[in-house]
Amino acid sequence: MTPHAAAPEPDPATGRAVKDADRAHVFHSWSAQAQIDPLAVAGAEGSYFWDYDGNRYLDLSSGLVFTNIGYQHPKVVAAVREQAERLCTFAPAFAIESRSEAARLIAERTPGDLDRIFFTNGGADAVEHAVRMARLHTGRSKLLSAYRSYHGGTQTAINLTGDPRRWPSDQGTAGVVHFWGPHLYRSPFWSSTEEEECARALEHLERTLAHEGPGTVAAIILETIPGTAGIMPPPPGYLAGVREICDRHGIVFILDEVMAGFGRTGTWFAADLYDVVPDLMTFAKGVNSGYVPLGGVALSGRIADTFEERPYPGGLTYSGHPLACAAAVATLTTMAEEGIVENAARLGETVLGPGLRELAERHPSVGEVRGVGAFWALDLVRDRETREPLVPYNAAGADKKPMADFTAAATANGIWPFVNMNRTHVVPPCTITEAEARDALAALDVALRAADAHTVTGTVS
Numbered sequence: 001m002t003p004h005a006a007a008p009e010p011d012p013a014t015g016r017a018v019k020d021a022d023r024a025h026v027f028h029s030w031s032a033q034a035q036i037d038p039l040a041v042a043g044a045e046g047s048y049f050w051d052y053d054g055n056r057y058l059d060l061s062s063g064l065v066f067t068n069i070g071y072q073h074p075k076v077v078a079a080v081r082e083q084a085e086r087l088c089t090f091a092p093a094f095a096i097e098s099r100s101e102a103a104r105l106i107a108e109r110t111p112g113d114l115d116r117i118f119f120t121n122g123g124a125d126a127v128e129h130a131v132r133m134a135r136l137h138t139g140r141s142k143l144l145s146a147y148r149s150y151h152g153g154t155q156t157a158i159n160l161t162g163d164p165r166r167w168p169s170d171q172g173t174a175g176v177v178h179f180w181g182p183h184l185y186r187s188p189f190w191s192s193t194e195e196e197e198c199a200r201a202l203e204h205l206e207r208t209l210a211h212e213g214p215g216t217v218a219a220i221i222l223e224t225i226p227g228t229a230g231i232m233p234p235p236p237g238y239l240a241g242v243r244e245i246c247d248r249h250g251i252v253f254i255l256d257e258v259m260a261g262f263g264r265t266g267t268w269f270a271a272d273l274y275d276v277v278p279d280l281m282t283f284a285k286g287v288n289s290g291y292v293p294l295g296g297v298a299l300s301g302r303i304a305d306t307f308e309e310r311p312y313p314g315g316l317t318y319s320g321h322p323l324a325c326a327a328a329v330a331t332l333t334t335m336a337e338e339g340i341v342e343n344a345a346r347l348g349e350t351v352l353g354p355g356l357r358e359l360a361e362r363h364p365s366v367g368e369v370r371g372v373g374a375f376w377a378l379d380l381v382r383d384r385e386t387r388e389p390l391v392p393y394n395a396a397g398a399d400k401k402p403m404a405d406f407t408a409a410a411t412a413n414g415i416w417p418f419v420n421m422n423r424t425h426v427v428p429p430c431t432i433t434e435a436e437a438r439d440a441l442a443a444l445d446v447a448l449r450a451a452d453a454h455t456v457t458g459t460v461s
Helices: 012-025 074-086 097-109 123-138 155-160 164-169 194-212 238-249 301-306 322-337 340-362 397-412 434-452
Strands: 041-045 048-051 056-059 116-120 142-146 176-179 217-223 252-256 280-283 295-299 366-372 375-383 418-420 423-426
Touching (some): 056 434, 097 322, 123 252, 123 301, 142 194, 155 164, 322 340, 340 366, 397 423, 423 434
Parallel strands (some): 252 280
Antiparallel strands (some): 116 295, 366 375
């Protein structure tokens, strides 16, 4: 990778024009349109992006946790350019070189026999199709998913989601039942150890199934490591326990690796950390770092066999788009050649993990540090003893001020955070260097003082 370029000369006039056009015509997702103030971005490279006023930010959000290979990686840019010159687009019913090669490379990395790849345009429609496959395979309709989860914004995916973004679109008859997954720091099971949390969470799932009727359930879907909901690695044995429950009841086990996959956890997939193989696995984001939209479902042999003689009733016009697949081929090849997955693992173990835990010792606003690889969250609290969140659950308006103050302090110190409810996530590109990671930690150290001011002590320890 070439050295990161400095931001170009400021161009405020162009920035204003970009911003004006955005505000006049772009309808933004998840937003009250009159209450947002989107930053006009002039460019990006590596772990950084910059605005038209010359401000440069170290991106601790990786966009929306998708630029695993960093911005503007020259090998991926070149691959998209070369594919565009050779064959820009083609219908999905044909065998296309970049599509075939992307599927082969993905299948090489997926666990177990997840060797058949159905391409989508992103993560939400990957979840939609995984659920459809499970329902058709089992002949059942009901789905189980966890609270503290996010699976996408389309109709089935949003009903599967376990956070408040589901509420405005929730349909009580959508066939989804939610249950509590394990999370020791905020345990719903009054556990005091990881072992207790695992056992009680599995017992809770068993009881939920018993009362719903196991024979009515098509699939259980889990994020391998829940992402937006707080980066909560499951305790040892939990995913294996869910796998056993699914096998016992003939239920399809779906793992959502849209956010956690392709190097984010310091392994190709988070499932590799737990030695578990699902029946279906959804992916997107890091598969090509979002250079061109791409997602998909990896199918096990027994699910794929269901559709050997029976047509699968689903598809997309742009399934396996040649440009997107060329970006995937270049991304996966480059990640292997440059040791990017290993870089995420090493930095998580030697820099990010230790550095974030050191910050927690100094800042009373940090209740817990969780994560692995380049996938971390700080759970921010008003009171470490009671674990009261820094802002209320699903806070709005003035109640969000403590997190707004932290966010402003972070950007003022040159880092762009990923903030959700009472958490800030540290999810930089997997290509981040040790020096950049240490710069990020130093900036976080300063920004956390704004959060500390809202704790019961109101001061840094």
